[in-house]
Each structure stands twice: as C-alpha cells, then as structure tokens.
Amino acid sequence: MTVEKILTKQEIKEIEEIHKHFPQKSAACIEALRVIQKHHRWVSDEAVKELAEILDMSGEAIDSVATYYSLIFRRPVGRHVIMVCNSVSCWIMGYEKILAHLKNKLSIDYGGTSIEDRFTLLSIPCLGTCDHAPAMIIDEDLHRDLTDEKLDNILQTYT
Amino acid sequence: MEKPLTQHIKNDHTWLSLKEYEAVGGYQHLRKALKLNPQDITKIIKDSGLKGRGGAGFSTGTKWELVSLGDQSPKPKYFIANADEMEPGSFKDRLLLEGNPHQLIEGIIIGAYAIQAQFSFVFLRGAYHPAAKAITRAIEESYQAGYLGEHIAGSDFKLEMSLHISQGRYMCGEETALLNALEGKRANPRAKPPYPALSGLFGKPTIVNNVETLSNVPQIISNGADWFMNLSKTGEGGTKLYGASGRVKNPGLWELPLGTSLREILEEHAGGMQEGYQLKGLLPGGGSTDFLTPEHLDVPMDYASIMKVGSRLGTGTIIVLDDKTCPVGMVGNLEKFFAQESCGWCTPCREGLPWTAKILDSLEAGNGKMEDLDILKFQTHYMAPGHTFCALAPGAMEPLQSALQYFREDFERHIHEHKCPWK
Numbered sequence: 001m002t003v004e005k006i007l008t009k010q011e012i013k014e015i016e017e018i019h020k021h022f023p024q025k026s027a028a029c030i031e032a033l034r035v036i037q038k039h040h041r042w043v044s045d046e047a048v049k050e051l052a053e054i055l056d057m058s059g060e061a062i063d064s065v066a067t068y069y070s071l072i073f074r075r076p077v078g079r080h081v082i083m084v085c086n087s088v089s090c091w092i093m094g095y096e097k098i099l100a101h102l103k104n105k106l107s108i109d110y111g112g113t114s115i116e117d118r119f120t121l122l123s124i125p126c127l128g129t130c131d132h133a134p135a136m137i138i139d140e141d142l143h144r145d146l147t148d149e150k151l152d153n154i155l156q157t158y159t
Numbered sequence: 160m161e162k163p164l165t166q167h168i169k170n171d172h173t174w175l176s177l178k179e180y181e182a183v184g185g186y187q188h189l190r191k192a193l194k195l196n197p198q199d200i201t202k203i204i205k206d207s208g209l210k211g212r213g214g215a216g217f218s219t220g221t222k223w224e225l226v227s228l229g230d231q232s233p234k235p236k237y238f239i240a241n242a243d244e245m246e247p248g249s250f251k252d253r254l255l256l257e258g259n260p261h262q263l264i265e266g267i268i269i270g271a272y273a274i275q276a277q278f279s280f281v282f283l284r285g286a287y288h289p290a291a292k293a294i295t296r297a298i299e300e301s302y303q304a305g306y307l308g309e310h311i312a313g314s315d316f317k318l319e320m321s322l323h324i325s326q327g328r329y330m331c332g333e334e335t336a337l338l339n340a341l342e343g344k345r346a347n348p349r350a351k352p353p354y355p356a357l358s359g360l361f362g363k364p365t366i367v368n369n370v371e372t373l374s375n376v377p378q379i380i381s382n383g384a385d386w387f388m389n390l391s392k393t394g395e396g397g398t399k400l401y402g403a404s405g406r407v408k409n410p411g412l413w414e415l416p417l418g419t420s421l422r423e424i425l426e427e428h429a430g431g432m433q434e435g436y437q438l439k440g441l442l443p444g445g446g447s448t449d450f451l452t453p454e455h456l457d458v459p460m461d462y463a464s465i466m467k468v469g470s471r472l473g474t475g476t477i478i479v480l481d482d483k484t485c486p487v488g489m490v491g492n493l494e495k496f497f498a499q500e501s502c503g504w505c506t507p508c509r510e511g512l513p514w515t516a517k518i519l520d521s522l523e524a525g526n527g528k529m530e531d532l533d534i535l536k537f538q539t540h541y542m543a544p545g546h547t548f549c550a551l552a553p554g555a556m557e558p559l560q561s562a563l564q565y566f567r568e569d570f571e572r573h574i575h576e577h578k579c580p581w582k
Contacts, residue, residue, distance in 0.1 A: 022343075024342075026342075026343050027343040027361075028343060029343035030326055030343055031323070064345060065344060065345055068346065069326035069327050069346075071285045071327040072327075086496075087247040087492070088247045088248050088478055088489060089248050089404040089405060089478055091492040092405050092406065092478070092480070092484050092489065093405070093406075124286060125247065125329060125499075125500065126249065126446075128245075128252075130249070130250045130404035130410070130478070131402060131404050131410035131411045131412060132410070133404060137286060137288075142288070
C-alpha cells in the first residue's frame, strides 16, 4: 500500500529551485516552509517529514525552525488570517477596544478560527504603520486607522 | 531643504519603476562608483559620516573597512540589506522599500562593489507584503537592465541579488541572528567576535546594513562626503527619516536634517498634541530607547546629543506618551513584546523578560507591592549590556529604567491605590 504524499510535484520543484541557490540544502528550510504554507495554508506533521527528506534534515530540526517563526503555522488556519497589531503605538491609540469588538463579532479568541473556517485571529508585533494606528493585516492587506464601524465593513469583503 | 532619501517618492502608493528612477539620475551613481577603486568608495562613505540608521549608529564606512580585499581574501563575500523593520513604533524603512526600491538596490550594488561581494540579499520582514512586490519587481528590472548579474553596467563586476522573505521574529533584525535565519536556522544570535565582516553568512565575510543607511549611499557617491556632511544641522552628516506616533495632531514621517530638535519635529511637523492631551514623555527612537520628557524638547535628534541626555536616537521614530495614557501600561505593553520576541538563547533574557512583564501586569491590575519596584530595578541591572548574548534584553530595559526614573510616582500610585489611576 502506498501512502499518499502531502507535497505535490510542483511544490517539490519549487523547493528544489530554492535550495540550489545555497551552498547547503538546509539553508532553504524557512523558504521551503513558506512554499508549503502557500499551498496548504499551514504546515502539517506529514509535510514536515516529507520536507525533511528533501532537505536532508531530521524532522525535529525542521520543526525546531518551523516553531520558531511566528508566521509559519503548525496548526490549521481559516481561509483568511487576521493579524492585529498589539504593539505600543496601537496600544496607545486604543487597539484593545478594536480587538474586543473583533473577538465579539467573530466569537473567537486569539488562536481561534471562526465558523466555517472563515477567519483565524492572531496578534502581530508592530506593523510599521504607527502614524495610522490602530492597524491590522488580513491575509496580505493592510488596514489602518481602524474603528469599530470600519472593521465591520472590512470584514464583509472577505468571504 | 534637500531630501535625498524621499525627494522622488510619489504619494500615490506606487513605487518608482526603473525607467522613472533612471529619469531622475538613478544608477548614474553606480556607474560613477564602478569607475572608482573599492577602497575609495569606502573612504567616501566613511568621510561622509554616514552612521547605521537601524539604531546602533555605527559608522558605515568603518564597518565596510573591516572586510579584507584582494586575491588572497576569503570568497565569496556577501552583502545584505536589513529590511526586517520590526522595532515597535518604527515605520521608516517601509516608506523607502515601497516607494523607491531601486534607490536601495543601487545602494546595495555600490556597497557590494566596495567590499567585492558576489552575492547580495534583501532580508525583508514577512508582513511587508507591498514591499515584497516592489522589491521582487525591482530586482527583475535591475537584472534586465544589466545592473545585476555579469558585467554590471559594462564593467567586470558581477553580483547576484535575491529577496529573502522572513517569517516573523524581531530577533532577525540583530545581524548575526539574521545570518542564522538566512542559513535556514532559528534566528539565535551568534557570539561576537568574530564579527560578520570576518566570518558571517556560511562563515564568509559579510556586511549587513539597514535600508535607510543604504538608500543614502548612491547620492553620497555622486555628491561627495562634504555634501552629505553639510546636510545635517549638527556634526553627524545627512538627513534622517523622523516620525511621530501617539496622540499628536498630525502623526507622520518626515525627512529632515539630522540634528533637528525634538521640539521642531513634534510641534511643527507633528502639529503638537491633540486637543485635551498633554505631552508626558516620549521614546525618541522606537521601543528600545529610554524615555525623555518635555524638559528635553530642545535637544537635537542626533546620535551624540540624544545619548548625552540618557537615551538613544534609535530608529528616529518618536512614540509620544500623553497624560491620559498610563506609563506603567505602556512599559508593560513593551515588555510583553520583548518577552515574546526573546529567542530564549540566554538565561537573563529568557527568564528576566517574562518576569518583568508579569510584575508590570500585576502592578497595572492593582496587585503590586513596593518590593516589586526593587525587583524591576534589579532586572534593569540583571539584563544590562554585557550580561546577555545580544542587545535585545538591554534594549528592553531602556524604557523600563527610564520610566522608573521619571514616572516613579505613577508606579507608586498603582501600589497605594490598588488600581491603575488611569482606569
């Protein structure tokens, strides 16, 4: 019986493309994790094992890297990932109120995923847009000068 | 007033294409540089007084000088732009990355030529998605135009460049941790010495410079060291991207002569405090700088002057504390960030930062005791420079030690009133 593989030929090709630019295969580890996440939204244990074989590393070594970086997800996430800036300028400008509204609206806490896998809610350090605090990103989009009303409109655009 | 860093940046959220950048003299600086000896370039940069704009303020030319050149020297050499902007309250490199990526790329190529590097990287923060698009496209355009690859601009110099998109963690901004991340490892810092100029990426000579630093390089080559030196109000050379966030009327980012006073930045450019708010204190250059207070408003914002009054220029982006915001809560927010971002490699940082954050939380909740202030004071010594592997924990102690100095009364009120007086 053959076990079905997680990583597709296309993904393996993308990963090999990265590591050939480096003097050692393991240097591609972080970017390879990104490739996997791009295709699967998160990085499963099976994907870690398969990547370990491609990069000649142990699964544990891969996992020590994967769990270090906060933008690599080792648990499933929803279709959209909301990351709310929780750093100092957003704190001064009242991000906690926005966050409370968001948690209430989606009925989830940090780390949770809303119904039908729509949103996962996470925090992120300073988004570098402090002159427009409070701010958050959803997927790759930056949203700034947030208010409760603005937030409601923004959420509607993500299905 | 000259604004070499931002003068060409458009206000429509699009970046200067290669054609647009060339139309304003872009890549002519590189052509000029390629006619000079590498050592001469380093000398011009050193004479210009250019200092690291990422926060440390080390002389850029002196850093480049540490790389040994010549046939017998180790190869390959690497040149890296540190675009991992993540210091709380800092939003300056993002403007340069999104607005004028070719200026940065030209700066990297000139720097790489000065140290005779064969490979270069832009190490970009993962959350900066528009910047990733701009840099990716700009690198492609640069290759197509012959500014990257073999025989750059018709010379014998060759250089490869690629973009590394980081996956989070403040630690990656520390240059030796950044090198570990580029090697695919956890971003723990390395022991220094050896410095990266001697043994960096994959054990080879490597230079890491901040985005704002490198974006200054092309025009210094064309206009000379004296021109750059004369741009500043004080003796340190150049302009600086200054910012202000918090409850000011007009938060924003401005390119001004280095050495512009805090008062001018906050009152003229940021428009003063919002109605109903008073200035209580400020962090002059991001989350890991010491608080200053209204008595310091006339201090010039340059490396030496800010250091003289007990803080650091850091990233030059000011975080304003107003009188309706709790200083204990503000420091608590910062220490939680530092505790979360500690890599855990050395004990004082791994244990000390969560301990510190916990005490601040309990003070804010009204559960503090007077001896907690002694413990906080102890932490500022326990994590002082020299006691930790890298600068993360000492940086984290800067807002705390100065808050204890300037806002001691506010800490004590939390204890005596058994609650946060601001809530």
